[in-house]
Amino acid sequence: MREEISIMDAATMKRTLTRITHEILERNGGTENLVLVGIRTRGIYLANRIKERIKDFEGVDVPVGELDITLYRDDKHFTEDGNPVLNNTNIPFPIAGKHVVLVDDVLFTARTIRAGLDAVMDLGRAKRITVAVLIDRGHRELPIKADYVGKNIPTSLSEQISVQIQEVDGKEKVSLIKEA
DSSP states (O other), X not given: OEEEEEEEXXXXXXXXXXXXXXXXXXXXXXXXXXXXXXXXXXXXXXXXXXXXXXXXXXXXXXXXEEEOOGGGOSSOOBOTTSOBOOOOOBOOSOOTTOEEEEEEEEESSSHHHHHHHHHHHHHOOOSEEEEEEEEEOXXXXXXXXXXXXXXXXXXXXXXXXXXXXXXXHSSOEEEEEXXX
């Protein structure tokens, strides 16, 4: 039996991203040299939402890039013919000297973030890289932590976190899924 427990609804997600945006602006001292890089898939949409809030608050259009970390993973995803499943990295601005905020939906083992850090560093020498996540569920395999966290949700290894966003899933919610 599967039990789904609601953690965030659309309004809570919106408030959470607004808070994260304020924290990013405060820690960065504004928008100077600030860029957002979303990790495929949901991280891109969350980064764009943060961008829109920054524009509302500061009147500045902060650049947003899309990062595919497939080739940087240590558990690559492959097609049936043995080739890696590649998406698209689109970072149309220089990374060198910038404060990069790497955005993702869930932080779990930290392997995705590690791959994202490697990918960003291959693009240039950022002044600083920080990490923003909607949900931190613990269980690190690597010594990486998020700088901006929407909500900490301690989970067991048998539980899952499901983040659904309008642009990908047609609805907005975060759920904890327990297998009974």
